[in-house]
Amino acid sequence: MSYGTTFPLWRAAAGGAWQDYTCHAFVEGMRDGTLPRAAFLRYLVQDYLFLVHFSRAWSLAVTKAETLEEMRACAATVHALLNDEMRLHIETCAAAGITEAELYAAREAPQNLAYTRYVMDAGHSGDFLDLMAALAPCVLGYGEIGTRLAAAAGDTAYADWIATYAGDDYQDTCRAVAGLIDGAVAYRLGPSPTDSPRWPRLCARFETATRLEVDFWGMGLSG
Numbered sequence: 001m002s003y004g005t006t007f008p009l010w011r012a013a014a015g016g017a018w019q020d021y022t023c024h025a026f027v028e029g030m031r032d033g034t035l036p037r038a039a040f041l042r043y044l045v046q047d048y049l050f051l052v053h054f055s056r057a058w059s060l061a062v063t064k065a066e067t068l069e070e071m072r073a074c075a076a077t078v079h080a081l082l083n084d085e086m087r088l089h090i091e092t093c094a095a096a097g098i099t100e101a102e103l104y105a106a107r108e109a110p111q112n113l114a115y116t117r118y119v120m121d122a123g124h125s126g127d128f129l130d131l132m133a134a135l136a137p138c139v140l141g142y143g144e145i146g147t148r149l150a151a152a153a154g155d156t157a158y159a160d161w162i163a164t165y166a167g168d169d170y171q172d173t174c175r176a177v178a179g180l181i182d183g184a185v186a187y188r189l190g191p192s193p194t195d196s197p198r199w200p201r202l203c204a205r206f207e208t209a210t211r212l213e214v215d216f217w218g219m220g221l222s223g
């Protein structure tokens with residue numbers, strides 16, 4: 001499966017890290033239902049905080065955009081994150097007796113700090129493309145994981161999670177973000193972006209963010 005033309009190149013350049021992320025033991029545990037509930041809730045509480053900072057990162061993308069089209073796409077993502085994406089976390093945690101105030105006050109795990117602040121820094125120290133390369137593994141990785149798990153899931157309590165990311169709405173989001181990235185790359189790097197002196201650094205940013213996703217899953221498992 002692939003979204004757009006830039007993402008497959010970045011994914012290939014990330015090598016084994018991409019496999020480590022999308023086929024992580026945490027993911028396999030959701031697929032076959034063996035993931036302990038405590039690990040999933042630990043992940044979900046941290047992921048709520050993650051989404052707070054990801055909303056900030058997409059907000060930064062609005063200010064780093066160079067076209068109105070880019071601004072609209074990033075602003076729409078901020079809106080979706082704050083108003084739709086986080087609701088899933090709030091409702092699932094509420095059912096487990098965790099309030100939103102408790103979510104907001106939870107202490108960030110070091111793996112969470114490392115990942116979210118890395119992404120923010122990619123945007124602060126770089127331009128729109130640096131930020132997109134750091135954001136891409138998160139958005140498109142979950143799209144890939146959702147699709148794979150929907151086709152291979154066993155009897156699992158995580159069917160809702162899988163259905164969310166395998167569903168048409170989320171897959172449309174993935175295609176839209178891939179299109180945003182392809183357009184942004186063409187706008188800034190021209191018709192042969194892989195020849196740009198900037199290309200290796202963008203690949204490196206993508207790979208680093210991918211490794212930080214691996215560590216984020218690991219945090220859920222290790223507690």
Ligand SMILES: Cc1ncc(C[n+]2csc(CCO)c2C)c(N)n1
Binds near residue numbers: 081085139173216
């Ligand atoms: C650690 C971690 N990585 C990726 C996602 C997935 N995700 C993050 S933001 C977003 C909406 C589109 O930008 C989606 C689907 C997550 N929740 N947690």
